[in-house]
Amino acid sequence: MSSAGRYGRKRVLLLGLCLFGLASLAGGLAQAPGHLVAARAAQGVGAAALAPAALAVLAETFPEGRARVRAFGVWSAMNAAGGAMGVLLGGLLIEYADWRWVRFVNVPMAACALALAWRGVADSAPASRGRPDVLGAALATAGTTLLVFGIVRTDRYAWGSPVTLATLAAFLHVERTTAREPLVRLGLFANRSVAGANAYNLLVGAAMAASFDFVSLHLQRVLGKGPALTGVMFLPFALAVIAGSVLAIALGYRFAPRTLLVAGGTLTAAGFAWFGLISADGGFATDVLGPSVVAGAGFGLCLGPVVSTATAGVAAHEVGTASGLLNSSRQIGASLGLAVLGTAAQHRTGEAVTPEALDAGYALGLRLGAMLLAAAVVVALLVLRRSGPPACAEPGERAEPGERADDGAAVSVTD
Template identity: 70%
Template structure:
């Protein structure tokens, strides 16, 4: 299950460094090239809730294996693409596969390790692999693009999908689908998927249309209307609802998902801004940029390992507060980046602090969000958490990217660019502080009910 999550996380970032060569190789326009990223984010973020429910309905192992097969096939098609439309379609298919396998894998992890020290250890391993996948994706993307060709940012998924299929087939016991309480809520599934997809779509298009433009406002308003309609249907339907809205009455579920929304936006902006700073301001090559992300990846692993050790002694809520505070401090340091800066001072130092803090946050967030959920709802709970984090990443990156672009203006000088990136990272620090305040105010203290105690760790 960790191999599965590593592959999903890696695919969110592996193509970023290779985008210029993908554009020139297939003849993308400047605007069209962004859809190599957006096609994956749109289908992945929009279909996660439905993927989690399908996993609950038909069995987590079965759905995860199906998602892996689709993901691997789409990666092969993407590597063989000869035209822009073919690659964008393959990336969308990858997102569909990821939306099926990611919540199923997380639900299997939660049900296999329901509590105690083994749960702490399992989620620590999973979170280290999850976060390092995003950072290693930047490294792998740079090296593969420069030395093997952009096609290998797609082909790299094939051996990982094959390994995950073999391990899952032999090592994971088949689980029984949850007993269905009625006919599937097809209308709710359509509304939730369309609303989430349209929300992500509206946000990612702010690189072309301002937040106040008629296009953006109307798109986001339509997304809000669909999501409101979804809530109404879930409250009134006589069918088996896509999600039980009373889950949000659980302070642990509500608090963990709100934290994940803010945390996802900050983390996505870090990978984006730091990658651009290393290449456009400090003048690094794609391969060198990838190598310079290694300390960040290692820091996440260190933080996740510390989360396991601390999880034996402290409640997940306490670890989450410490990790969020440490990550915010690292982001604030990133906010001091300069046009005449250096890798050692402006990147390595803050990377060490921020990455350890990020690693500390991952396992407690997942453990809290799924610890108080019934086994038959594990898939939808994990899908909801993944969807929240993905939407947070899209919202955060779009908002902070817009702010950074406004600060830089039309100038592409190193000074203007570094000013914009620094503003984006400072805003990320503020977002993380808000996330820590959410934990302090919403998550129950140990001994006060919910899943905030050590037993949920």
């Protein structure tokens, strides 16, 4: 069971916002690299608490039907809008102010979000007082960290080292045998929607995080753009994500989420393949603008449907867990994607630092990102069930017997 389900969704949401804001303040005041790393770790803990809690609130408030499609579409559009503002504001602050303000700016934002959540989110009673699975959480964190570290330092440590594999195996054993409430009930993955959405999200997260980094580095290190101008050049991508998220709301009334995931993943893969054609003597208009619009629109088309799919057919007391799994799969995918694709790009670049050599590495990484997105489309086609459009139920209503949930799976934990 997730912390949101265990201690109450509103309580965890507020706690996560407080921790994120305070850690951002500490990061801005950091006087040594170790202080900054510790603050970033605390930020991650705060974000890990508030993200699934926020998704759980949405999933509980809009359990099914058109209102659910609209809610997750608006959530996706707001995420994209925040990303657009973050990229632009971050570039401006780095170039014209100081890097510390990239941390400080989070503090008033967290305070505003805290006030809105305090007034606008209904409280929920804790679902259980059972003992938390501390050992499972520690093993999952250690295993994932060792896996990413092994990929990044593959020249010295094998990513499939016995220590890494043993840690991950111990985590699975603990989750199956623990007398406490497991961190993740493994039976949850018997739900094809949960398994498929998380696999899809992991692959998309891996491709997006790495490719975002490659495009940013290409603009700055190959084309010679400054941080502020790079932020401005990312706006077309962010605006296209917003447009794709809004389009997903309209199309979500007519098509099943599986269809939108396939279409959005295919469109995003095409955009990244286009990105893979970048050249050292190119420019923003020729190499970046077009693929930004295509990839951004496709990514926006995926955001809402993948969330609704990952939480559909899940028992009410496990919605928080399903939301946490989705957030974790994205973060793990981002870490693995940066490690794997970054390593591949570095191997292609070699020791050279010329624009041509750097461009070759970034282009390879972007093409590999397109391949990961193509794999995500295959997962959606093979794992997720075919279905019709979601039922027209509003919040508080239930679908009639025989109707399908909006992920195309019957409302059953084991479907």
